[in-house]
Amino acid sequence: ANGARVPVLVVGTGYGGSVAALRLAQAGVDVHMVEMGMTWDTPGSDGKIFSGMRSPDYRAYWLRTRTKQPLSNFLGFPIDKDVPKYTGILDAEDFGGILVYQGRGVGGGSLVNGGMAVTPKRSRFSAILPSVNADEMYNVYYPRANSGLGVNEIDRAWFDTTDCYQYARVGRKHAQRSGFEFVYVPNVYDFNYMKQEAAGAVPKSALNAEILYGNNYGKKSLQKTYLAQAKATGRVAISAQHRVTSVSPASGGGYTVAIEQIDTTGNVVATKTVTAARVFFAAGSVGTSKLLVKLKATGALPNLNGEIGKGWGDNGNVMVGRANHLWDPTGSLQSGMPTGGIDNWDAGGAFAEVAPLPTGIETYASFYLSITNTPHRAEFSWNGSAGRVDLNWQTAWKQSSIDMAKSIFDKINSKEGTIYRTDLFGTYKIWGDHLTYHPLGGAVLNKATDNYGRLHGHPGLYAIDGSLIPGNTSVNPFVTITALAERNIEKIIATDL
Ligand code: FAD
Secondary structure, eight states, rough: OOOOOHHHHHEEHHHHHHHHHHOOOTOOEEEEEEEESSOOSSSSSOOOOOOOOOSSOTTSSSSSSBBOOOOOOEEEEOOOOOOOBBSSSSSEEOOSSEEEEESSSSTTTGGTTTOOOOOOOGGHHHHOOOOOOOHIIIIIHHHHHHHHHTTTOOOOOHTTTGGGGHHHHHEEEEEHTOOOEEEEEOOOBBBBHHHHHHOOOOSSSGGGOOSOOOSSSOOOOOOGHHHHHHHTTTTTEESSSSEEEEEEEETSSEEEEEEEETTTTTEEEEEEEEEEEEEEESSHHHHHHHHHHHHHTTTTSSTTOOTTOOBOTTTTEEEEEEEEEEEEOOSSSSSSSSSSSEEEHHSSSEEEEEEEOOOSOOEEEEEEEEEEOOOOOOEEEEEEETTTTEEEOGGGGGGHHHHHHHHHHHHHHHTTTEEEEEESSSSSOOOOOOEEEEOOOOTTTTBBBBSSBBTSTTTTEEEEEEGSSSOSSSSSSSHHHHHHHHHHHHHHEEEEE
């Protein structure tokens, strides 16, 4: 409520924020979480909470009047369409040089993502977070994160026979025939539920192409894991459709947090202030960076250091499709949850997930999202005249990621005698190089913060989300974001409270 005093305020309800809230509450601290997106607990007129992927509706996009689908075209035809402006679940945030996809709502990115729960190879960890003790991460915090998130693995015998992973088996065959390592990827989607979907025993979500715009049944989003546990402590309150706009030192100690309450069209319906002894920034890499860069530049938090806004990367994301021969169909039924990848990181700098193209018809296409070892890092800066935060990412920087992805797909194409699809991202455009799903960095650990996420210059302020990670994790990022948050909050509870 307006004017309240709270011990801890958490900005955002994604992975970092949910871990912080649960562990603080378990330590006996009352926590108030502020989330600008919706609660996503009420079905629409179709009886479902979330929109499907093949027909995105008003629930699909964050304050846009036209969809902005990652695959803009199919068979040469543009597929975007008008939708009513609404605080929908997926934000396609346009920074000029790059489109950054992010989840909006209670649960953050866990609402929209593919659920791929990947722990990076230990040999690569020091390149991801050089100041963090890898023994502790692999012995304690990665296992804790995997258990808290409810990560599970697919039954290999089922994988080998079910129709819905025909596309992944084609991906495996092509990878292995070219001498690449194919790895099975764990997921937070309940694979037992998926089996029941395939058997026709339960309502379908993965097998109904539910990805990107929310998942109605089988996915263990944060709402079902960390946030459910946090609420059960009785110490965690969540205010949805509330956006934090400012944090500044309060005269009597602690911080004054300015908050706007918004309606479903994004209009501000009330402004509030809360005083918090401690504030955890968990608004995601982009959300946390935008807040901190603005607050430093406008003098609200003048003592933040010069690393704020720096070290931002796209996890090297690029997408591509390959056109298969008629004897290699990928199936008209495709599970929306990917469960395999091609690892050519050490030799070629790319890890490619074999992704679904769940159109509902046979496409003879193999589709991939690659994570690559991009050298490029961008920086956020305050644009005072426009009153917004800019990001200086250059579209041309994706070329190095494309080259790394080609280390896999050029070889597969030549072995199989196949070619790239040119109809998915425009007309005669091969690479999906305009976007990222994996924004990372902007308040990098041990640079903008100390080695546990305490922001330099303002005691009692913390960053605890993807903003801490310097631009790349070599695999999909949320397990690493969760494990790092588990590590940092344990230290903070032990020493700061
Ligand atoms: P987020 O999860 O982004 O949470 C931040 C929250 O803060 C959001 O809910 C946001 O609305 C809120 N917020 C922002 N600003 C404010 C503000 N000013 N006031 C109040 N609230 C605010 N990763 C994987 O590991 N595996 C995958 O399979 C995978 N697939 C993906 C698919 C898609 C389509 C997308 C978009 C992402 C995917 N990711 C995947 C990435 C993963 O979801 C993110 O890395 C992760 O969610 C980031 O966690 P976070 O805690 O940093 O922040």
